[in-house]
Amino acid sequence: MSVVEVKGLTKNFGNICAVKDLTFQIEKGEILGYLGPNGAGKTTTIRLILGILKPDRGEVRLWGDGVSKEKLSRVGALMEQDGLYNRLSCEENLRYWGEIFRMSRNRIEARIEELLEHMNLSERAKESVKNLSKGMRRKLAIARALMHDPELLVLDEPASGLDPEAQVMIRETLAKLAKEGRTILLSSHNLSDVEKIASVIGIINKGELKFFDRMEKVKKMERGLVRIKVDDIDKTRRAIRNLVENIEIENEWLTVAIKEGIDFSDLISILTSSGVRVEDVMREEKSLEDLYLEVING
Template sequence: MHPVEVSHIAKSFGSTRAVVDVSFAVERGEIFGMLGPNGAGKTTTLRVILDLFKPDRGTVSVLGGPMTEQKKERIGYMPEERGLYPDLSLERCLVYLGTLKGLGAGEARQRVGGYLAQFDLAEHRKKKVKELSKGMQQKAQIINTILHDPELIIIDEPFASLDPVNMQMVKDLLRDLRSRGKTIIMSTHQMHQVEELCDRILLIDEGRNVLYGNLDEIRRQYSGHAVLVRAAGELPVVPGVEQVSLHNNAVKWTLAQGTTPQDVLQALMAQNVILEKFEIALPTVEEIFIRAVEEGEA
């Protein structure tokens, strides 16, 4: 049983088709990345999964069936539009929201104390939420999402408003949650963040699936169009190389259509070049996305 299964959902608002046809399944204990540009239909898809919107078409199964009130307590959700009670103290606000998620007041208080210490917010616990910095509020949002120890965590744009230090902290937290068997769905338009974290991805564009599957497999599938080369001396001119750029301590050759890495390697061998490095360059998720969209349009 998949924690989340989405099958051919569609959702329109008036004449706007937010989601046209999206299908995917999320494995237990993985970080699943839902990617796409702004307006691709990611947030609407998440809201359909959470039963905040009814789909016009298609089916959704969450934790083994349709959404129920009981299941909502097993889900942690951090929406893109984040908000807390600005006039409440940080501690009281988190304890209140925790109790609404089914925690006892004492337990909620205890957990909030632990997380505030972990997130370096303990000294701010009596401050009103509106007195906290944006980054602190973002961390408070994350605490609110995981406070009740949910088995399914859905986070919309988790890295928005975070500085590099806190961004790294959130990444570490997500990895930690995955190691504890939590299932995480992460929606973002920041594709480079996904490369570090996600096991599997779904690329959405204009409300439709563009790419879906294991990230490494997808990257391998889209690889072969560039190689990383470093030689003892100067690199010769090789036919079939379309573009040359520097990449760390090597040169990245983007290959022309019809040229394979084997062709390039043979050409180098033929010229007796002493190679220190020859590696097939894996494309970035962004490059994959652009190519996938272009292929789809073609």
């Protein structure tokens, strides 16, 4: 059973189609990196999953059932707007949330201490939220989403406004939670962050899901370019001409584009068996950014 299952999900606002016929699943322990340009439909998808919006067509299932209060009690959410109470202090905000989720008094106090410490906000525990900086607010909002130790986390651009150190800390926290079996939907514009922790990538553009696959697949898609330094250029050219699409030569370096279906290791073994001495190799891999731009512009 998938943790989140979205089937044929469609939502229009007037004549704007915000999401169109979305279908995907997120399995337990996965981190879905949900990407797309401004206005693509990420936040709308998240609001539909959380039952904040009702779809025009299609459905959302959480742990096999429709969105209900009971299912939502197992979800921690962070939206674009952090929704904190300005006049309450950091700890009061978390305490209030813990009460909503019917956590025990002891558990609430222990969790407040643990999370404020983790977010480096312990010194601000009693300060009212309106005095916090933007990034501090974001960290507190993340702490609030984690407060009841939810099984599913749905986070809409959690790292926006965070300093580099805090971004790393949040990234590591999310990776750890996933390892422990929590499931995470993470919308983000930070591709290098997503590349480091996501196990599945979804790319949405103009309301349509254009790409959805495992991160390992994305990493293998790099068919890309290989630069090789060899002792004999002519011999190399003869040996590999059926494996590559294009060969460029610059001094002793050859840059080749490997054909689809051919492995990097095939290339190297053919060279060695043809008696070419490979002195150096550099692979240029396709990054998530390359894929993203191809999907969005292609």
